Amino acid sequence: MLATNRLLRDSLHMALSTGVWPLLSVEPTRALVDEELKVIVRNLSPRQEVTLHCVHQSEDKDVWEAFGHYISDEHGTITVAKNASMGGTYKGVESMGLMWSMRPVPGSRPGLRLRKKDVLSPMFFHISVYDGHITQGFSQLTALVTRVIERWYMAPGVQRVSLQEKGVQGTLFIPPGPGPFPGLLDMWGGGRGLVEYRAALLASHGFVSLALEYLSSDELNISTIDVSYFETAYQILQSHAMVQRDRLALFGLSFGSAIALSMAAYSKIIKPRCCVCISGSHATPVQTTVLEAVQEISKKIDKVRIEDNQIIWRDIMLPIPADPSMKVHVGQIKCPVLLVNGGDDQNWPAVESAEDMVRIMEKAGNLHLLQVLTYPGAGHLIEPPYTPHHRASNFVLGKDKVVMLWGGQPKPHADAQEDSWEKILAFLRQHLYFAAPQAKL
Structure with a gap:
């Protein structure tokens, strides 16, 4: 935990001193559940280790998460569709790993299954970037940047x-x-x-x-x-x-x-x-x-x-x-x-x-x-x-x-x-x- 806090402190110090903050792009922000996402992180340090984390609370109030460990390129960029996750709930080049590898957070009720009941409302997902390769305790940490997206089963007009x-x-x-x-x-x-x-x-x-x-x-x-x-x-x-x-x-x-x-x-x-x-x-x-x-x-x-x-x-x-x-x-x-x-x-x-x-x-x-x-x-x-x-x-x-x-x-x-x-x-x-x-x- 001390090492993680130190990494976060150093990252925030760098951002404050340079005026450059990490940017997270997730497109589309509102889409059908079968549409592919394009996730790109910019403005990182070259070869910076970060964790991309996705969290969702189901209609039954159970919390689901997925995460991947990445290393930015020489330009400080991560493109999820091109760069490999080094670890987490999925590995390799997986453009939708943050969706299909979701699992209940540790300590959840056993035997859960994620299913949408009210199709008139969207599923909300919070996608965040954390400094360092993290495997647990996300709720106690401060993300570098977060985006919220909507995933729907019903298209507009249905x-x-x-x-x-x-x-x-x-x-x-x-x-x-x-x-x-x-x-x-x-x-x-x-x-x-x-x-x-x-x-x-x-x-x-x-x-x-x-x-x-x-x-x-x-x-x-x-x-x-x-x-x-x-x-x-x-x-x-x-x-x-x-x-x-x-x-x-x-x-x-x-x-x-x-x-x-x-x-x-x-x-x-x-x-x-x-x-x-x-x-x-x-x-x-x-x-x-x-x-x-x-x-x-x-x-x-x-x-x-x-x-x-x-x-x-x-x-x-x-x-x-x-x-x-x-x-x-x-x-x-x-x-x-x-x-x-x-x-x-x-x-x-x-x-x-x-x-x-x-x-x-x-x-x-x-x-x-x-x-x-x-x-x-x-x-x-x-x-x-x-x-x-x-x-x-x-x-x-x-x-x-x-x-x-x-x-x-x-x-x-x-x-x-x-x-x-x-x-x-x-x-x-x-x-x-x-x-x-x-x-x-």
Whole structure:
């Protein structure tokens, strides 16, 4: 601490004697969460050691931080997109390391996961420069310079509309402009509650997005949710005045992917132009009710492993069944499907499922519709880019609160999120904006 205070004192003395203060540029200061930042520090001494630190307080009042250790060049400048971090929560040349490597500060509650609940408000991040290579105690130190930035899931002009119609519950996000736009049904996995932030971001990229609630909530009972619920939601989206009714997609993660694949294969009402399935499996068909599908999974609960008090769920669906009746007949799917999988997924056997889907679709003659992205070292929770990696986090399983192991390592997971999001948006644009209208089947 004495050495750090001495470094700070010397730096301040230099600034006062020369009249030159460090300058921190962070652009853009207000942007979507998937936009890359340009961070540059100027007016440092040549070869000066500094720490770039980013801190964020979540809506739950938990504090998250990331930091990198840098050495300025001969001109006293650091360009984060070009210069390597020598240590900290990330290393190497990482233009967005201050975002994707965020973690709870020491002493925080265990099992945290950083998720945006109120998409109508921004996430605020304080980015600061400290003299010397520091690893802790930032709140007790005085920064050389600080900038505050805003990161949004909703672009200006995006409309958020609560939806409760014909028994369907969710939130509709409508892009700015005259429309109509392509639409998509956004379905998350086994976690409870309505998750809106991905749908808000997709609307910010030009898609009317319906974030669909379909698991237990105060208004919805899982025992009443059947295939007709998703078909009704699809029809509501399809009939909306701002939606191009023949340009709809299904977008699912985890259990939401199982629903997307089931609807694409079996429904006579849901005829999507394309499907995006993240970390999912066809080995959990949803042919009648959601409850029945969940009960089938529960029959294999003895396969669940616990290591270091963390739940490993993936074995519950392994081996992938050979019996065709126990999995979605993906050979019947008639639209393009994009699978996004993590090679270290510890929650669902997404990689093994994709391999089996390739075999089934090749035999059925529709393999040309399937595109598979597999990212070694990535885990289950593949989210929009620059979202912090969570190898494990708290999860409600039935009535019990557990710690679920999702898998993945920070750097490869961050790379997977950035690469897959770019490819997902390109896939959706290709099939919803640019492709010719679907022929009637």
